[in-house]
Every structure is written in C-alpha cells, then in structure tokens.
Amino acid sequence: MIVVDNIVKQFGGFRAVDGASMEIAKGSITGLIGPNGAGKTTLFNVVAGVLKPTSGRVTMDGEDITGLPPHTLFHKGLLRTFQIAHEFQTMTCRENLMMVPGAQSGETLWNTWFGRRRIADEERALKAKADEVLEFLTIEHLADHKAGQVSGGQKKLLELGRTMMVDAKIVFLDEVGAGVNRTLLNTIADAIQRLNTERGYTFVVIEHDMDFIGRLCDPVICMAEGKVLAEGTLAEIKANDHVIEAYLGT
Ligand code: ADP
Known part of the structure; x- marks a missing residue:
C-alpha cells in the first residue's frame, strides 16, 4: 500500500x-x-x-x-494522529470528534434549499456518528467531559476516534x-x-x-x-x- x-x-x-x-x-x-x-x-x-x-x-x-x-x-x-491541540481542550470529547475536518454524517447534501433545517439535520447526524465512535472506543461516558480533563490514555483513544470520523x-x-x-x-x-x-x-x-x-x-x-x-x-x-x-x- x-x-x-x-x-x-x-x-x-x-x-x-x-x-x-x-x-x-x-x-x-x-x-x-x-x-x-x-x-x-x-x-x-x-x-x-x-x-x-x-x-x-x-x-x-x-x-x-x-x-x-x-x-x-x-x-x-492517510492520517497521522495528533495530540489534541490546546484550543480543543476546553471542548467536550464529542465536540472534538464533530470538529474533525471533512467529517460527514454520510447523508447526501442535495437539499440545500432547506438551509437551516438541513444544517440542523447534518449536525444531528454528525453528533450520532461521534457518539457511535465514542461507544466503539468504550468511552461513551466521556462524551460531555472536556477533552482537557480526561486521562492521557483516554485522550489517546480520542485521537484514534478522530480518524474514525473520516x-x-x-x-x-x-x-x-x-x-x-x-x-x-x-x-x-x-x-x-x-x-x-x-x-x-x-x-x-x-x-x-x-x-x-x-x-x-x-x-x-x-x-x-x-x-x-x-x-x-x-x-x-x-x-x-x-x-x-x-x-x-x-
Ligand atoms: P525517534 O522518533 O526514533 O526517537 P526522531 O525522528 O525524533 O527519532 O529524531 C531523529 C534524530 O533527528 C534525533 O537525533 C533528533 O534530535 C533529530 N531531529 C529531529 N527533528 C529535528 C529537527 N526539527 N531539527 C534538528 N534535528 C532534529
């Protein structure tokens, strides 16, 4: 490869x-x-x-x-994991996953006419995807915890989780x-x-x-x-x- x-x-x-x-x-x-x-x-x-x-x-x-x-x-x-940057530490674990560039819910984006509603739908789908990733990594209980406050190992899992959003x-x-x-x-x-x-x-x-x-x-x-x-x-x-x-x- x-x-x-x-x-x-x-x-x-x-x-x-x-x-x-x-x-x-x-x-x-x-x-x-x-x-x-x-x-x-x-x-x-x-x-x-x-x-x-x-x-x-x-x-x-x-x-x-x-x-x-x-x-x-x-x-x-092709991805290299990175430590969670300083400015992301105050966001929750779930938000950290939702912020991954290029992360998409998997739904098609055809429906731009419905603007706001479509964005809300997209956000809901991204949130669901982030929760699925947290569950896969067995850290779903940390979804609403700030990334800066979880342990070193949990941060590593979160870094791995970011690769699963794309x-x-x-x-x-x-x-x-x-x-x-x-x-x-x-x-x-x-x-x-x-x-x-x-x-x-x-x-x-x-x-x-x-x-x-x-x-x-x-x-x-x-x-x-x-x-x-x-x-x-x-x-x-x-x-x-x-x-x-x-x-x-x-
Ligand atoms: P490893 O990951 O195997 O410990 P590194 O790739 O970190 O090794 O480093 C290899 C060598 O290159 C080391 O001697 C390190 O000091 C040197 N090195 C790494 N990055 C730089 C840099 N930006 N400038 C100068 N020397 C560097």
Missing part, C-alpha cells in the same frame, strides 16, 4: 533519516521500533506530509505522494502507549485490532512497549541511525544481532 523508497531527511548537516526504505502492506499492523533518535518520528512526518524529504520517494497504491501536504493526504485516507485507510500512530496505564493500553490495543479487522484500517505504529508491539504488530521494522536495520516478527527482530547491538549501544 505504501512504499517508502530511500528517504533521506536532513536537518542542517545532520541526516535524521538516512536512506530508509520499507513497504507497508495493506491490512497490516506494522510496528516501527528502534532506540531514541533512530529517526522513526521524522520518517512518520515525511510520509504523513508534515515534513518534506531531502530526497527519496513515497508512493501510496502506486501513486507518488512525496511531499504532498497533510490535508491532501488526509483526503486520500474515511481513513491508513493511520500512523506515534507512541500511543506513552504514559498510559495497562487497562487503557489494552483498550487502545483492542480498538486498533478491531479497526483493523472490522473496518480494514492499515496501521503503522511507533511504540516502545514491546508487549504492545508483540501483541499487535506483524511485521515489526527496526530502525537505527536513520536506517532500517531489520524486519520480521517481533521474535525474529529480538534475535537479530544488529538490533541487539543498536539497543545496547544507546
């Missing part, structure tokens, strides 16, 4: 990503691991259009998407598990698994928690010093001498 071909991203004279290549298969949950500073987040940002690569190419279903801005990729179904095909998740307790981490893992099997989402996941990676991801790709070191199941990766060396060297 996604082919990353020899991507280089340079900051000044420093190559954060130094010729990384990988393929992300449709329907997979691919894990991206590696020691701090390996270039994982930078590569994510290049693929998701947040950063332009110094050189190299990214294709999605055969189409060259290198350097396209995030909103264009968003419309193609027609996502592939979602890039950066450290979903960071600072999240075990119970919520399991809920997040379940949600990812269900989105994958029931809705056909493809995922690429950066995560340090190896239990989480082992439970969800196949294949796992390990990066170090801007390059791809190894790819395989987590067991294969853990047994790889280059990988062991890279982790011990940090």
Whole structure:
C-alpha cells in the first residue's frame, strides 16, 4: 500500500533519516521500533506530509505522494494522529470528534434549499456518528467531559476516534502507549485490532512497549541511525544481532 523508497531527511548537516526504505502492506499492523533518535518520528512526518524529504520517494497504491501536504493526504485516507491541540481542550470529547475536518454524517447534501433545517439535520447526524465512535472506543461516558480533563490514555483513544470520523485507510500512530496505564493500553490495543479487522484500517505504529508491539504488530521494522536495520516478527527482530547491538549501544 505504501512504499517508502530511500528517504533521506536532513536537518542542517545532520541526516535524521538516512536512506530508509520499507513497504507497508495493506491490512497490516506494522510496528516501527528502534532506540531514541533512530529517526522513526521524522520518517512518520515525511510520509504523513508534515515534513518534506531531502530526497527519496513515497508512493501510496502506486501513486507518488512525496511531499504532498497533510490535508491532501488526509483526503486520500492517510492520517497521522495528533495530540489534541490546546484550543480543543476546553471542548467536550464529542465536540472534538464533530470538529474533525471533512467529517460527514454520510447523508447526501442535495437539499440545500432547506438551509437551516438541513444544517440542523447534518449536525444531528454528525453528533450520532461521534457518539457511535465514542461507544466503539468504550468511552461513551466521556462524551460531555472536556477533552482537557480526561486521562492521557483516554485522550489517546480520542485521537484514534478522530480518524474514525473520516474515511481513513491508513493511520500512523506515534507512541500511543506513552504514559498510559495497562487497562487503557489494552483498550487502545483492542480498538486498533478491531479497526483493523472490522473496518480494514492499515496501521503503522511507533511504540516502545514491546508487549504492545508483540501483541499487535506483524511485521515489526527496526530502525537505527536513520536506517532500517531489520524486519520480521517481533521474535525474529529480538534475535537479530544488529538490533541487539543498536539497543545496547544507546
Ligand atoms: P525517534 O522518533 O526514533 O526517537 P526522531 O525522528 O525524533 O527519532 O529524531 C531523529 C534524530 O533527528 C534525533 O537525533 C533528533 O534530535 C533529530 N531531529 C529531529 N527533528 C529535528 C529537527 N526539527 N531539527 C534538528 N534535528 C532534529
């Protein structure tokens, strides 16, 4: 689905990503691991259009998407989750979902003659969709809570929920598990698994928690010093001498 071909991203004279290549298969949950500073987040940002690569190419279903801005990729179904911005923290969880750009209730918009009524209908349908997403993520009880007041893990679920308001095909998740307790981490893992099997989402996941990676991801790709070191199941990766060396060297 996604082919990353020899991507280089340079900051000044420093190559954060130094010729990384990988393929992300449709329907997979691919894990991206590696020691701090390996270039994982930078590569994510290049693929998701947040950063332009110094050189190299990214294709999605055969189409060259290198350097396209995030909103264009968003419309193609390629999404990177983002932390909930400061100004959205005072809105409720439900409102946060309803605000996702491009979110539509799924009803046709033919009836512009009825103006106000149509807008009210549309809003009702969007609200219903947001409630459905909250229920899927088992946080329906937080619908009217302000986003800034829910826990770190619940915020992660909400970030995932925003991808469900649009027609996502592939979602890039950066450290979903960071600072999240075990119970919520399991809920997040379940949600990812269900989105994958029931809705056909493809995922690429950066995560340090190896239990989480082992439970969800196949294949796992390990990066170090801007390059791809190894790819395989987590067991294969853990047994790889280059990988062991890279982790011990940090
Ligand atoms: P990872 O996600 O694997 O921890 P990053 O992609 O965040 O790695 O960072 C890779 C390297 O690039 C690090 O050494 C980091 O300091 C550097 N880096 C990341 N972003 C920038 C930037 N905007 N300017 C300069 N250096 C950066």
